[in-house]
Amino acid sequence: MPTVSSEELAAAAGVNSAKLRKDFSYLGSYGTRGVGYDVEYLVYQISRELGLTQDWPVVIVGIGNLGAALANYGGFASRGFRVAALIDADPAMAGTPVAGMPVQHTDDLEKIISDNGVSIGVISTPAGAAQQVCERLVAAGVTSILNFAPTVLSVPDGVDVRKVDLSIELQILAFHEQRKAGEEASDDGVVPPVAAKQQRKGPDGDVPAVMPA
Amino acid sequence: MPTVSSEELAAAAGVNSAKLRKDFSYLGSYGTRGVGYDVEYLVYQISRELGLTQDWPVVIVGIGNLGAALANYGGFASRGFRVAALIDADPAMAGTPVAGMPVQHTDDLEKIISDNGVSIGVISTPAGAAQQVCERLVAAGVTSILNFAPTVLSVPDGVDVRKVDLSIELQILAFHEQRKAGEEASDDGVVPPVAAKQQRKGPDGDVPAVMPA
DNA sequence: CTATCTTTGTGCACGCGTTCACAAAGACAT
DNA sequence: ATGTCTTTGTGAACGCGTGCACAAAGATAG
Ligand SMILES: NC(=O)c1ccc[n+]([C@@H]2O[C@H](COP(=O)([O-])OP(=O)(O)OC[C@H]3O[C@@H](n4cnc5c(N)ncnc54)[C@H](O)[C@@H]3O)[C@@H](O)[C@H]2O)c1
Ligand SMILES: NC(=O)c1ccc[n+]([C@@H]2O[C@H](COP(=O)([O-])OP(=O)(O)OC[C@H]3O[C@@H](n4cnc5c(N)ncnc54)[C@H](O)[C@@H]3O)[C@@H](O)[C@H]2O)c1
Numbered sequence: 001m002p003t004v005s006s007e008e009l010a011a012a013a014g015v016n017s018a019k020l021r022k023d024f025s026y027l028g029s030y031g032t033r034g035v036g037y038d039v040e041y042l043v044y045q046i047s048r049e050l051g052l053t054q055d056w057p058v059v060i061v062g063i064g065n066l067g068a069a070l071a072n073y074g075g076f077a078s079r080g081f082r083v084a085a086l087i088d089a090d091p092a093m094a095g096t097p098v099a100g101m102p103v104q105h106t107d108d109l110e111k112i113i114s115d116n117g118v119s120i121g122v123i124s125t126p127a128g129a130a131q132q133v134c135e136r137l138v139a140a141g142v143t144s145i146l147n148f149a150p151t152v153l154s155v156p157d158g159v160d161v162r163k164v165d166l167s168i169e170l171q172i173l174a175f176h177e178q179r180k181a182g183e184e185a186s187d188d189g190v191v192p193p194v195a196a197k198q199q200r201k202g203p204d205g206d207v208p209a210v211m212p213a
Numbered sequence: 214m215p216t217v218s219s220e221e222l223a224a225a226a227g228v229n230s231a232k233l234r235k236d237f238s239y240l241g242s243y244g245t246r247g248v249g250y251d252v253e254y255l256v257y258q259i260s261r262e263l264g265l266t267q268d269w270p271v272v273i274v275g276i277g278n279l280g281a282a283l284a285n286y287g288g289f290a291s292r293g294f295r296v297a298a299l300i301d302a303d304p305a306m307a308g309t310p311v312a313g314m315p316v317q318h319t320d321d322l323e324k325i326i327s328d329n330g331v332s333i334g335v336i337s338t339p340a341g342a343a344q345q346v347c348e349r350l351v352a353a354g355v356t357s358i359l360n361f362a363p364t365v366l367s368v369p370d371g372v373d374v375r376k377v378d379l380s381i382e383l384q385i386l387a388f389h390e391q392r393k394a395g396e397e398a399s400d401d402g403v404v405p406p407v408a409a410k411q412q413r414k415g416p417d418g419d420v421p422a423v424m425p426a
Numbered sequence: 427c428t429a430t431c432t433t434t435g436t437g438c439a440c441g442c443g444t445t446c447a448c449a450a451a452g453a454c455a456t
Numbered sequence: 457a458t459g460t461c462t463t464t465g466t467g468a469a470c471g472c473g474t475g476c477a478c479a480a481a482g483a484t485a486g
Contacts, residue, residue, distance in 0.1 A: 006463075007463080016445060025466075032464080033465080035463070036463065069278035075379070144387070162382050166288070169377060174269050175263050177357050178264035180371065220433080234433090237435090242434080246432075246483080247481075250434090
């Protein structure tokens with residue numbers, strides 16, 4: 001029976017082993033003292049807890065450059081997500097196949113959501129249309145939204161929104177880049193408490209929430 | 214002179230006004246007591262601190278579905294980023310214009326980086342090529358990388374990597390989605406300390422770092 | 427010039443997440 | 457069986473970020 005110790009996993013993930021054990025403990029006591037964790041069993045338990053054992057249908061709204069790339073992306077299916085429908089407002093696109101799937105018109109949005117039992121929606125429309133699309137999705141029953149449009153969406157309680165803003169990702173890099181450059185120059189002022197981070201330690205890379213356009 | 218108080222800004226951003234003031238204080242004392250902050254001056258100071266006043270040339274490596282979408286995206290330029298070059302390994306693509314810019318071959322990667330003084334690179338190649346591309350970028354002088362390939366990149370100290378993993382974004386949504394569904398069912402076990410979060414509060418949405426493929 | 431009023435800047439305390447450290451559990455050898 | 461050795465699970469301490477609360481600063485009116 002292949003096993004791993006919390007120490008090995010922690011080293012691989014770059015975290016503290018005690019934290020890893022404590023995290024696992026919230027799922028239950030799946031380890032064996034003196035041995036470690038049964039890999040297969042652990043993987044199953046974590047997958048189940050994270051909701052990866054079920055199949056999640058998602059819809060993508062806004063099939064432009066980005067939406068088409070997402071539709072073509074094979075990495076979703078392997079993680080338990082199924083693209084149930086592609087939706088766009090452009091009548092000229094209706095019926096056009098993208099990633100082997102016909103694009104459907106926004107007129108049918110509500111019916112598509114309900115017919116497929118979709119609870120997760122992806123918005124890749126222009127920023128101006130995002131809030132409106134969001135509202136229709138929520139009204140139709142969607143309770144989780146992945147938003148690529150550079151707008152803050154207003155949603156009712158109970159609806160989760162994750163915003164992916166690629167410009168901000170670049171800004172965070174530029175911010176640290178600037179730090180590296182002028183490190184020795186300004187050693188007089190107070191140094192802001194910016195955590196030295198690597199792969200996505202903090203949410204937004206520990207950068208202030210308020211920013212001008 | 215248009216001004217804003219920390220209270221107003223905090224309300225708009227959904228954060229505590231004391232935290233906002235303390236954050237601002239790291240940049241200096243730019244407010245006026247009894248009045249607030251001069252909007253124009255504040256915007257400039259924050260922009261400068263975040264490195265938005267300079268122009269950052271970036272290269273995109275891997276001009277496939279996603280890379281092309283990124284190249285076409287106009288939101289970067291407006292934030293101070295300039296796409297200096299598009300690079301792909303496919304000889305058939307060399308010279309082909311994407312977003313009004315000819316795709317260049319990976320053979321010239323080092324020269325392109327150095328000629329343009331690029332310090333930020335975007336990787337949108339298949340996962341298998343990402344580490345190798347990363348190493349060439351770093352060797353050529355790139356010190357910040359935005360990685361879209363679903364791989365953890367190994368980089369030397371001093372190089373920042375931000376990974377954007379869209380599957381994980383969906384997984385986080387699915388995780389919370391599952392919570393909502395089975396909320397009343399399992400009120401017996403210990404409830405893991407998952408922060409109720411909205412728009413990107415924490416880095417990875419407060420989800421364990423270790424996950425199976 | 428003095429008084430009053432608003433809002434900043436920040437010391438301090440609280441709370442939460444991380445880490446330490448160890449007792450308990452179990453495997454495995456003798 | 458008994459003992460030894462490894463690794464888990466977790467109570468307790470630590471440290472840090474967040475929020476409270478207020479003194480100081482400055483504007484504005486009288
Ligand atoms: N392309 C990128 O790399 C990139 C990067 C970051 C953010 N974004 C954001 O993602 C969004 C899409 O970007 P894009 O480059 O694909 O734009 P795009 O213009 O290529 O595509 C937008 C699509 O949305 C459709 N659309 C417009 N209004 C709609 C509505 N009300 N309902 C349904 N569909 C509608 C359009 O017909 C079009 O097909 C934008 O908000 C953009 O800012 C894109
Ligand atoms: N498309 C998406 O929405 C999406 C979503 C999430 C993640 N990703 C990831 O982004 C990456 C790109 O996705 P895609 O859909 O654009 O794939 P793609 O196959 O369409 O494009 C990949 C491009 O990279 C080029 N390439 C291959 N090896 C290279 C090398 N060594 N140097 C330079 N260029 C090279 C190829 O010629 C091709 O043009 C993949 O790792 C994918 O997993 C994509």
